[in-house]
Amino acid sequence: MRVSTKFSDTIHLLAFISVYQNIHITSAVIATSINTSPVVVRRLIGTLKEAGVVTTDAETHNPIFAKSPDEITLLDVYLLTEGHTPLFALDKETNPLCIVGANIQDVLTGIYHEAETAALMELDRHTMQDVIDRLLTADKVKKAQAASA
Template sequence: MRVSTRFSDAIHLLAYLKIYADTKLTSDAIAASIETSPVVVRRIMSQLRRAQLITTIPGTAQPQLAKPLDQISLLNVFYAVEGDKPLFAVDPKTNPQCIVGGNIQSVLSQYYQDAQTAAEARLAKTSLQDIVDSLLVEQAKQDAHQ
């Protein structure tokens, strides 16, 4: 099973919009940074626009953040691109005649719910400002070593 990268790609896209705000922000340029196709970028931008995290004007290459970075949490971004999909899923097809197969769904469900709750709380506390600040710190470290 392939793990979705929409969430990290959406964070990447939003950080890119902030850091490169003074450039032409085409879907091709953003796609080159994410190393994906412009179609994927446009699809993610559409989800972010519906969630009111960005604004766009048809026919222009200037998408903008709809709110200050510190007012956009990673949980907002997650919900924008993943909806309310759970982070973890229990296999519903197990052998009910087996001790493990007959009980694994109910046992794992609570552990998974606890993990989901903790992850959502952490994502809610982390803003895009935190991400952009960390990106700039990392770049400064790289620049210092050159």
């Protein structure tokens, strides 16, 4: 399937509004960075505002964090954007008249839940602040390398 990039794009968006706080941010500017359309960006921001993660700055009218980037984990973002889609998909139409078909869904539900939880716990270990710090460090490294080349 076309894999959803909403999760990645939303993290990108949040990092962007943090890094570029000092400029005038419009949905079009963010869209250029993500390489998508302004409408898509507005939709993502809509979700974030609805969830109380982002608000509008009274002075600049830029979108800004409504709570500290330290307090927003990637799990929070994931649940907002793709939380409705399970990481591992069950086949829900199995034949109930067969030992396997009748019970496989319950068995897999349990195992999938363990695996999914393990992944989501990892996401919860990283905050938006971590992501922003890593971005800025990666940028410094890249610029230093370019200068010494």
